[in-house]
Amino acid sequence: MMQATTINRESAAGANPASDAQNLRGAGNxxxxxxxxxxxxxxxxxxxxVIYWADFVASALTGYAALFAAIFAPSIWLCLLAAALSILALYRAGSFIHELTHIKRRDVPGFHLAWNIMAGIPLMIPSFMYEGVHNQHHMPKRYGTVxxxxxxxxxxxxxxxVPLFVLVAALGPIGLLIRYALLAPLSLAIPPLRRIVVERYSGLVINPEFRRRMPEGEERSRWIALEIATSIWAIGLLTLTATGIIPLAAFLTFLGIASGTMVINQVRTLxxxxxxxxxxxxxATQQYLDSVNVPPPATLPALWAPVGLRYHALHHLLPGVPYHNLGxxxxxxxxxxxxASSYHGANYAGLPGLVKQLVGSTFKRGQ
Structure with missing residues (x-):
């Protein structure tokens, strides 16, 4: 998220590409x-x-209701319970940003705008942070490359x-506040800073070497409108907190819940x-086998990989299928x-085994 990690690809220099060539290389189409x-x-x-609107609106309303419940909870235990519900619901609502990059605006009229108003701007992840970026992850010639x-x-x-990758996400809300309340306004007066903000701090990415191009045409108009709205929200939030209108405890609760959504998303990304x-x-087959499905009978992926994200490998195979039809x-x-089909090779039982496999691989190849 927004250059979510500063991990450098050079950290993989200890791996031996010749002797440790991944099994994926042997897979033909x-x-x-x-x-x-x-x-x-x-x-x-x-x-x-109907599914898009009902699912998103219910998730967002549940998340914000639970956020207010956490802020005004009479006990720490009720606060934690409400915060956990808020994290899961707002994480689900925020995950629709992935769908925005794949559905055409005419297919679900008004949904892009509603998502930005109800989730993108309040959570400081307006849709331009993903639109124009995520599609590059699906380009056959770019997938898995620098x-x-x-x-x-x-x-x-x-x-x-691996732990650093997750821990950095916990600081995401602070980074987003800096990006929208400070860097965005300053960049209007400092052109070199503007280029840095656009290239490095305007995408929900994990590759620190990626540089985003400057927006043009209709994309630029939407970008500016959403960036202004998000900056006003971020500045207003900090101002109201600094003047005591928003209690510090409420502000920190909001930041904690926003941080929780980003940590879950980062674990899912792992x-x-x-x-x-x-x-x-x-x-295409190698890209599919490098991706992961966590299908039923596993039930917890519905929480940590919502909105179709549990079928991530299938999504790479069929990026045009909306989330509600992936099952x-x-x-x-x-x-x-x-x-014997390759399709079965990307299906896994659950999160613990996948994390164990990844961590084990780092100890074998990344020493």
Whole structure:
């Protein structure tokens, strides 16, 4: 998130690419899987506006109601309980930013604007932070390379990078306040600073080498409008807190809950891929096998990987399928493809095993 980690790719220098070449390199394109994925899911590409609106609005309202409950709770235990509910609900609401990058505005009219008003601006993650960035993660020639804003070879890096990767996310809300309350206004008067802010601090990315281009045309107009609104919100929040209108405890509770959503998302990101690519280009099957599905019967992924994120590998195979249809797409492919199909190779049982695999890989390859 917003250059969410300062971990450098050079941390993977201890890995031996020759002897530790990942198994993914041996995978050829599984054309049977690719053709089946396309033919079996053609009727699942349409977004259902009712589902989008109901799910998002319910998540956002629940999150903010629980936030106020945490602020005014009469005991620490009720505060913690309400805060936990708020974190999960606002995390789910915020996760719709991923859907915004894939659905067309005409498919769910007004949804982009509503999301920004109800989640993007209050949580200081307006949609321009992801739109125009996430699509590069899906480009076949960029996935897993130094040009991919959402990829780091974590499995090949030093063991300390895993906890550091998560801990840095906890500071995300502070970084966002600095970006919108301080850097954004200053950058209007200092052109060199503006370029730095746009290139380095205007994307929810994990690759510190990624540099974003300056926005143009309609993208620039939307960007500026959302950035101004978010800056006003951030400045207002700090001003009202400094003047005592918003109690410091309430402000810190908000920051804590926002931090919680970012930590969960960062943990989810840890297991969204196997992170075993050393920078070379990968074919479609290799990209799929480097990604992760955590399908049923596992139940907890519905909380830590909501809005279809539990089907991350399937999403890379079928990026046009909306989140609410990914479960059905998965069931069809599981039923149609033989056990020898590559499709089964990206399905995992749950979070603990994936984290253990990643940490074990860092100790083997990143020493």
């Amino acid at each position: 599984d054309m049977e899987m690719i053709k089946a994925a396309s033919s079996l899911t053609r009727d699942l590409n349409a977004a259902n506006p 040009q991919d804003p959402e990829y780091l070879p974590l499995a090949l890096m030093k063991p300390y990078t 297991v969204a891929h196997l992170w075993e690519n050393d920078g070379g280009e990968m074919n 059905e797409a998965h069931r069809r492919l599981i039923g149609a493809l033989p056990d």
